[in-house]
Amino acid sequence: MSDPILSLQHVHKSFGEAHIIRDANLDVIPGERHAVIGPNGAGKSTLFHLCSGQFAPSEGKILLNGDNISGLKPAEVNRRGLARSFQITNIFPGVTVFENLRLAVMRKHNLQFVFWRSAARLQQVNEEVEDLLIKIRLTDRAQTLASQLSYSEQRSLEIGMTLASDPQVILLDEPMAGMSHEETDYTAGLIREITEGRTLLIVEHDMSVVFSLAHRISVLVYGEIIATGTPEEIRGNVRVKEAYLGEEAA
Numbered sequence: 001m002s003d004p005i006l007s008l009q010h011v012h013k014s015f016g017e018a019h020i021i022r023d024a025n026l027d028v029i030p031g032e033r034h035a036v037i038g039p040n041g042a043g044k045s046t047l048f049h050l051c052s053g054q055f056a057p058s059e060g061k062i063l064l065n066g067d068n069i070s071g072l073k074p075a076e077v078n079r080r081g082l083a084r085s086f087q088i089t090n091i092f093p094g095v096t097v098f099e100n101l102r103l104a105v106m107r108k109h110n111l112q113f114v115f116w117r118s119a120a121r122l123q124q125v126n127e128e129v130e131d132l133l134i135k136i137r138l139t140d141r142a143q144t145l146a147s148q149l150s151y152s153e154q155r156s157l158e159i160g161m162t163l164a165s166d167p168q169v170i171l172l173d174e175p176m177a178g179m180s181h182e183e184t185d186y187t188a189g190l191i192r193e194i195t196e197g198r199t200l201l202i203v204e205h206d207m208s209v210v211f212s213l214a215h216r217i218s219v220l221v222y223g224e225i226i227a228t229g230t231p232e233e234i235r236g237n238v239r240v241k242e243a244y245l246g247e248e249a250a
């Protein structure tokens with residue numbers, strides 16, 4: 001197995017007396033689509049916050065490409081190649097799809113207003129935005145206000161904004177939440193496409209999506225990763241059935 005691109009080593013996270021993440025160990029392999037599943041409140045979002053720099057671990061290490069990123073600020077983690085989307089959408093509803101993406105691309109280049117004096121750079125940003133529009137299949141909606149998009153289109157736009165920094169590792173937190181079956185199928189297809197050649201860590205409650213999309217799955221229960229394996233291995237894991245999947249099936 002190749003070296004992990006993202007590695008959590010004995011990671012703990014406490015808030016006061018509450019031990020939310022307890023000795024989490026997780027290796028994410030370059031190129032894989034890795035899902036984290038677990039009951040409500042298990043600590044999945046907290047785990048993502050730790051990986052993306054929103055929280056610093058109380059103990060343990062998080063490595064990205066072998067470098068210790070524990071405690072680095074989100075912008076620095078992003079600069080090093082990890083981007084995430086949130087459960088709650090962070091697009092700007094009052095501006096167009098194109099402008100939302102342009103803002104995300106400019107953020108990547110860390111652009112100031114002075115930047116706009118250069119027509120060549122403006123052209124470069126616009127080309128990057130056009131490219132993103134194709135990837136998220138929203139070229140026809142470029143001039144539509146984000147608030148006018150359908151729910152799944154808004155999620156596509158958010159995925160596009162996550163892609164703007166051209167990350168090696170993408171973290172998606174419940175991208176299918178609140179979607180119909182059709183929207184879920186559509187978004188699963190989009191995620192397959194846009195993560196080609198990248199690494200995906202995804203939290204998702206829809207088990208049919210998880211088991212068809214993920215190469216490997218980790219199961220988080222009460223802040224502990226109780227199993228990691230292929231979908232078949234996880235389906236057959238007795239501990240997982242007892243702690244989680246049995247309960248879901250019921």
Ligand SMILES: Nc1ncnc2c1ncn2[C@@H]1O[C@H](COP(=O)(O)OP(=O)(O)OP(=O)(O)O)[C@@H](O)[C@H]1O
Nearest residue numbers: 015018020038039040041042043044045046047203
């Ligand atoms: N900043 C915080 N301070 C104190 N407790 C927190 C904080 N953030 C999260 N928690 C607690 O940590 C636990 C895990 O929350 P988290 O959101 O990570 O779970 P989750 O697995 O993502 O849940 P869900 O599937 O419902 O989204 C919860 O009990 C939550 O109340």
